[in-house]
Amino acid sequence: MPSTALKxxxxxxxxxxxxxxPKSQTRYHEASRVMPGGNTRTVIFYSPFPVTFEKGxxxxxxxxxxxxxxDYLGEYSAGLYGHSHPAIRKAVVDSLDYGTVLGxxxxxxxxxxxxxxxxxxxxxxxxxxxxxxxxxxxxxxxxRAITGRSHVLGFEGGYHGGVLKMFPNEALNVPxxxxxxxxxxxxxxxxxVKTHAGDLAAIIVEPMMGSGGAIPGDxxxxxxxxxxxxxxxxxLIFDEVMTSRLSPGGLQSRxxxxxxxxxxxxxxxxxxxxxxxxxxxxxxxxxxxxKSNSYAHAGTFNxxxxxxxxxxxxxxxxxxxxxxxxxxxxxxWLREEMNAAAKALSVAVQVTGVGSIMTMHFxxxxxxxxxxxxxxxxxxxxxxxxxxxxGIYFARxxxxxxxxxxxxxxxxxxxxAFKDFLSDNQDALH
Numbered sequence: 001m002p003s004t005a006l007k008x009x010x011x012x013x014x015x016x017x018x019x020x021x022p023k024s025q026t027r028y029h030e031a032s033r034v035m036p037g038g039n040t041r042t043v044i045f046y047s048p049f050p051v052t053f054e055k056g057x058x059x060x061x062x063x064x065x066x067x068x069x070x071d072y073l074g075e076y077s078a079g080l081y082g083h084s085h086p087a088i089r090k091a092v093v094d095s096l097d098y099g100t101v102l103g104x105x106x107x108x109x110x111x112x113x114x115x116x117x118x119x120x121x122x123x124x125x126x127x128x129x130x131x132x133x134x135x136x137x138x139x140x141x142x143x144r145a146i147t148g149r150s151h152v153l154g155f156e157g158g159y160h161g162g163v164l165k166m167f168p169n170e171a172l173n174v175p176x177x178x179x180x181x182x183x184x185x186x187x188x189x190x191x192x193v194k195t196h197a198g199d200l201a202a203i204i205v206e207p208m209m210g211s212g213g214a215i216p217g218d219x220x221x222x223x224x225x226x227x228x229x230x231x232x233x234x235x236l237i238f239d240e241v242m243t244s245r246l247s248p249g250g251l252q253s254r255x256x257x258x259x260x261x262x263x264x265x266x267x268x269x270x271x272x273x274x275x276x277x278x279x280x281x282x283x284x285x286x287x288x289x290x291k292s293n294s295y296a297h298a299g300t301f302n303x304x305x306x307x308x309x310x311x312x313x314x315x316x317x318x319x320x321x322x323x324x325x326x327x328x329x330x331x332x333w334l335r336e337e338m339n340a341a342a343k344a345l346s347v348a349v350q351v352t353g354v355g356s357i358m359t360m361h362f363x364x365x366x367x368x369x370x371x372x373x374x375x376x377x378x379x380x381x382x383x384x385x386x387x388x389x390x391g392i393y394f395a396r397x398x399x400x401x402x403x404x405x406x407x408x409x410x411x412x413x414x415x416x417a418f419k420d421f422l423s424d425n426q427d428a429l430h
Contacts, residue, residue: 002378002379003427003428003430005427005428005430006378006379006382006428006429007378008428009382009425009428010378010381010382010385010428013381013382013385013386013389014047014048014381014385016385016389017048017385017388017389018048020065020067020389021049021051021063021064021065021067022065023052023063023064023065024049024050024051024052024063024064024065025048025049027052027064028049028050028052043076043395046381046384046396047381051063051064051065051067051388052064056071056082056083056084057083057084058082058083058084058405059071059082059083059403059405059406059407059410060083061083061393067388067391068391069388069391069392069393070391070392070393070406070410070413070414071083071393071403071406072392072393072394072400072401072402072406072414073393073394073395073399073400073401074356074400074401074402074403075266075271075401076242076266076395076399076401077210077241077242077245077266077267077357077401078265078266078267078269078271079267079271079401079403080245080266080267080314080318080319080401080403080404081267081270081271081314081318081319081403081404081405082403082404082405082406083405085270085271085314085318085404085405087313087314087317087318088270088271088310088313088314088317088318090313091270091309091310091312091313092270092306092309092310092313095108095305095306095309098305099305100304100305100306101304101305102305105303106303106305106308108303108305108308108309108312109128109303109308111312112128112308112311112312112315113126113128115312115315115316116264116268116276116278116315117278119248119249119250119315120240120244120249120250120252120253120262120278121249121253121258122238122252122258122259122260122262122278122279122280123262123278123279124278124279124280124281124284125278125279125281125284125285126276126277126278126284127276127277127278127284127287127297127302128274128275128276128299128302128303128307128308129275129276129277129297129299129302130273130274130275130299130301130302131161131265131273131274131275132160132161132239132241132263132264132265132266132275133160133161133162133163133164133265133275134161134275134299135241135263135264135265135275135276135277136160136161136164136204136237136239136241136263136277137161137163137164137174138277138297139202139204139237139261139263139277139279140152140164140176140201140202140204140237142235142261142277142283142286142287142295143201143202143235143237143261144176144201144202145286145295146201146235146283146286147201147202147233147234147235148201149198149199149200149201150176150177150199150201151176151177151178151179151196151199151200151201152176152177152178152179152200152201152202152203152204153178153179153180153181153189153192153193153196153200153202153203153204153234154166154178154179154180154181154203154204154205155180155181155182155183155205155209155369156168156180156181156182156183156369156370156371157183157209157212157213157369157370157371158183158204158205158206158209158212158239158370159206159209159210159211159212160204160206160239160241160263166178166180168180177199179192179196179200182369182371183205183209183212183215183217183221183368183369183370184215184217184218184221184368184369185221185368185369186220186221186224189221189224189225189228190224190228193228193232197232197234200232200234201234201235202234202235202236202237203225203228203229203234203235203236203237204237204239205217205222205225205236205237205238205239206238206239206240206242206243207222207238207240207243207250207251207252207255207257208242208243208246208251208353208354208357209370210241210242210243210357210399211242211399212370213352213359213361213367213370213373214352214353214354214357214358214359214399215352215367215368215369215370216352216353216354217251217255218368219255219257222255222257223257226257226258226259229260235260235261235283236259236260236261237259237260237261237262237263238250238251238252238257238259238261238262238263239262239263240252240262240263240264241263241264241265241266241275242266242357242401243354243357244262244264244266244267244268245266245267245319245324245327245328245355245356245357246328246354246355246356246357247324247325247328247355248321248324248325250262251354259279260279260280260283261277261278261279261280261283262277262278262279263275263276263277264276264277264278267314267319268311268314268315269307269310269311270307270309270310270311270312270313270314271310271314272304272306272307272310272311273301273304273307274307274311318404319404323404327355327356327402327404328354328355328356329355330356330402330411331353331354331355331356331357331358331402332354332355334358334402334411334414334415335351335352335353335358337415338351338358338360338415338418339351341415341418341419341422342422345419345422345423345426346426347422347426347429347430348362348363348364348429348430349361349362349363349422349429350363350364350367352367356401356402357399357400357401357402358399358400359397359398359399359400360380360383360398360400361373361374361376361398362374362376362379362380362429363376379428379429380396380397380398381396382425382428383398383421383425384396384398386421386424386425387417387418387421390417390420390421391413391417392413392414392417392418
């Protein structure tokens with residue numbers, strides 16, 4: 001149960017928040033008349049109500065009540081380029097002169113496919129879709145069709161899309177039979193594979209759990225998955241929808257482990273809706289419509305001009321090898337500084353993650369899998385509201401994804417606000 005000090009601090013923070021955001025509160029009530037909960041994307045709701053944003057520019061956001069925030073959410077890793085990156089904006093605006101929905105192949109999709117395959121050597125061929133969710137669904141369906149097997153091995157607490165959440169008895173999941181293992185646990189996974197190998201079409205795993213708490217995958221664990229997939233004829237899928245930004249070739253490159261298929265999404269559309277899956281030629285060639293008995297892959301907007309153009313401009317002109325390397329080094333530095341600040345004040349906070357993606361947890365004991373995380377919703381609510389009052393925006397659950405638009409001055413300001421919060425709330429956080 002939350003302490004009296006925590007309850008009091010949260011009540012005061014919510015009162016201050018409500019008083020500071022009357023226009024967003026009004027907008028929330030208006031939205032609730034036409035959308036359940038005033039919302040059409042569950043993750044962006046938080047109590048007592050979310051602010052409504054009016055504008056984004058570079059690394060900054062402005063809400064209806066005129067508050068200015070430095071954006072550390074980074075659109076849950078999709079906002080790698082910040083808001084309205086000039087090179088992406090120019091490419092998109094220029095492309096409008098040539099139409100937007102052409103109903104056939106266009107000049108941009110081949111170039112984007114070539115760029116992604118060049119960056120991710122495990123991808124001989126690639127197909128585009130409209131979200132990371134779609135990408136994972138298509139990869140899993142392909143694995144089931146190719147192997148003739150029914151089940152998928154995932155890891156409890158993992159997230160692979162809106163209808164692919166790795167939780168027991170999840171109401172809205174697609175009806176694919178799932179076997180759930182424990183992340184970073186080789187022994188329990190080995191037992192599950194021994195029991196279910198004959199039914200397993202695929203193993204799907206994030207090389208770092210994103211939504212599950214920014215939990216890095218152990219190299220030994222991920223290598224074991226590669227080996228056991230080979231041994232039993234199982235297709236190994238790396239969900240790199242979030243983690244592909246953590247090095248120029250994704251986490252698979254950083255770890256030196258090649259999956260059979262990789263799913264992509266988020267920033268690779270340059271700020272527009274995007275998904276993709278790619279991998280070995282013998283798997284992906286099943287989608288070649290020029291061949292008999294190929295798998296049909298539909299999607300009206302799979303190769304839409306906006307995503308193809310913006311994605312290509314982003315990769316070529318912003319997310320260069322040097323830029324991504326520097327960004328992820330900065331993320332590692334920032335995480336270390338935040339952890340050092342918490343330790344100096346003896347506050348039970350740790351920040352986990354890899355490179356430019358991280359999550360704050362209110363505990364000091366190690367985190368190897370989601371089951372290790374101590375639930376602390378009141379503390380997460382408190383830091384979220386208090387950091388917003390200091391002009392820093394991130395997810396309610398403490399998730400952050402850095403953008404290329406953030407500056408050293410932004411990071412120093414964020415660290416200062418974080419230290420102030422810890423100092424002002426030591427009693428509430430015990």
